[in-house]
Amino acid sequence: MxxxxxxxxxxxxxxxxxxxxxxxxxxxxxxxxxxxxxxxxxxxxxxxxxxxxxxxxxxxxxxxxxxxxxxxxxxxxxxxxxxxxxxxxxxxxxxxxxxxxxxxxxxxxxxxxxxxxxxxxxxxxxxxxxxxxxxxxxxxxxxxxxxxxxxxxxxxxxxxxxxxxxxxxxxxxxxxxxxxxxxxxxxxxxxxxxxxxxxxxxxxxxxxxxxxxxxxxxxxxxxxxxxxxxxxxxxxxxFDELQWRLSGSSAQANLIWRGYADNHIPVAAQPDAGSLLQMLADAARLGLEGVNLEDYVWVTWTHAPKEGPPRAMDWNLPHLAPTLSLIEAQLRSQPDARFSSLFVQAVQART
Known part of the structure; x- marks a missing residue:
């Protein structure tokens, strides 16, 4: 050098x-x-x-x-x-x-x-x-x-x-x-x-x-x-619960941002730090870990919506809340299942 x-x-x-x-x-x-x-x-x-x-x-x-x-x-x-x-x-x-x-x-x-x-x-x-x-x-x-x-x-x-x-x-x-x-x-x-x-x-x-x-x-x-x-x-x-979660957030967040970059998603379409931390917290409350935690973020964050800016979808909406509850139940009975696969199955069954 x-x-x-x-x-x-x-x-x-x-x-x-x-x-x-x-x-x-x-x-x-x-x-x-x-x-x-x-x-x-x-x-x-x-x-x-x-x-x-x-x-x-x-x-x-x-x-x-x-x-x-x-x-x-x-x-x-x-x-x-x-x-x-x-x-x-x-x-x-x-x-x-x-x-x-x-x-x-x-x-x-x-x-x-x-x-x-x-x-x-x-x-x-x-x-x-x-x-x-x-x-x-x-x-x-x-x-x-x-x-x-x-x-x-x-x-x-x-x-x-x-x-x-x-x-x-x-x-x-x-x-x-x-x-x-x-x-x-x-x-x-x-x-x-x-x-x-x-x-x-x-x-x-x-x-x-x-x-x-x-x-x-x-x-x-x-x-x-x-x-x-x-x-x-x-x-x-x-640490309290929030602090403990923050202490482990870097590895999770960087893996997810790396995935977006590897898939050539523009920076402006990716979740900002605040949005990603909120999704990680929500995933933790659902007991999601590893690839299912990453799946949850990818499914939740709409990086190319038909209208408006990229954003997280609201799982509390009437047509989404039952889907999330169903996926939670399926993951408890099928620990090896993937969140993303179960979500696609739920959407297909609805249509």
Whole structure:
């Protein structure tokens, strides 16, 4: 990659390093201190967050270019990855010299490696439905062991109204960015725990466009809580029903938008984000999953109506409500049936 193509990613790296430096030199406590005595800087540490070590091209690149540095990586000690920690998310601390002596040759090399990694990660982001090897960068005064221990609890979530916990993909920026705005400040504090800033590449949201948007940072920051409200706390059982649904909406929505793009449906005829989220919520209430959830959206969204703009059809209409009830009953008795096939059968029987 030539210097001109790498320049936007270098700008992103420099913005990250500058923020890290600012947090270290100007700690939050300093802004509240009205005395003339300046408190010492709060040491802040920056960590790269990766999806996993095994089958990760960026990890392989790290191993090749900075083998001694990669020995310091710390994997999340989650029981889900017992005896296979190479499949667990892991963090790797950036050298603090990057904000002390950024012009040093080793630090320049790391800066350039980070920029190349962001460019590679940007291609994965634009694909939407593929894995993302570099999940983000976090800034915290805590040790990597303290952070990864916190993530063990964060990754063990019990969905609302369910008895059993499931593995929650907190490290996936697509998951975080969909649910983060819906969380209260206290919930955000419980998610972050000892982390002050959590940076990740902004994930596209909406129908697939003609070309990917320029890379930008998404930054989650530790919120300012009301006076007397304790920060942090256990991140277990973190979500209500709507928030839990939002946390899983990205994978479902992107698969559906990918289907529309693969079938050459114009962007203007595809469901917008709000409409698609509503259809996903309605499908979830019907208990639809997998291909039947996708079928429900394709059937519900009229992308080429005879009159008017594309829109979702109203299943509450007198001629549609019985059809939906019939399909629900048939799916309960025929778990392997397809929603779309049952809908076509119902329409044919009506005519």
């Amino acid at each position: 030539n210097d001109d193509a790498l320049a936007p990613c270098l700008t992103l790296v420099d913005a990250l390093i500058q923020s890290w430096s600012d947090l270290t030199v100007f700690p939050p406590a300093r802004l509240k201190n009205s005395s003339r005595v300046k408190p010492p800087p709060v040491p802040q540490r920056a960590y790269l967050l990766f999806n996993r070590w095994d089958d990760n091209l960026l990890a392989q690149s790290l191993e090749q270019d900075f083998s001694s540095w990669t020995r310091d990586r710390v994997a999340v000690p989650d029981r889900q990855f017992q005896d296979r920690l190479e499949h667990a998310p892991f963090v790797l601390e950036l050298p603090e010299e990057m904000i002390i002596a950024p012009a040093a040759s080793q630090n320049r090399a790391i800066r350039e490696w980070l920029a190349r990694s962001l460019a590679y990660a940007g291609k994965q982001v634009s694909e939407r439905t593929s894995k993302q090897d570099l999940c983000g960068v976090i800034i915290s005064p805590a040790s990597p062991q303290a952070i990864t221990r916190h993530w063990v609890s964060l990754g063990d979530q019990r969905p609302p109204y369910q008895d059993d916990s499931v593995l929650f993909r907190y490290h996936d920026p697509r998951v975080m960015q969909r649910v983060w705005p819906a969380l209260s400040p206290l919930q955000q504090s419980r998610w972050l725990g000892p982390i002050l800033h959590w940076w990740s590449i902004l994930q596209p949201w909406g129908p697939f466009g003609a070309s990917p948007e320029p890379l930008q940072w998404f930054r989650a920051k530790a919120p300012a809580l009301a006076h007397g409200e304790p920060a942090g706390g256990s991140p277990s059982d973190l």
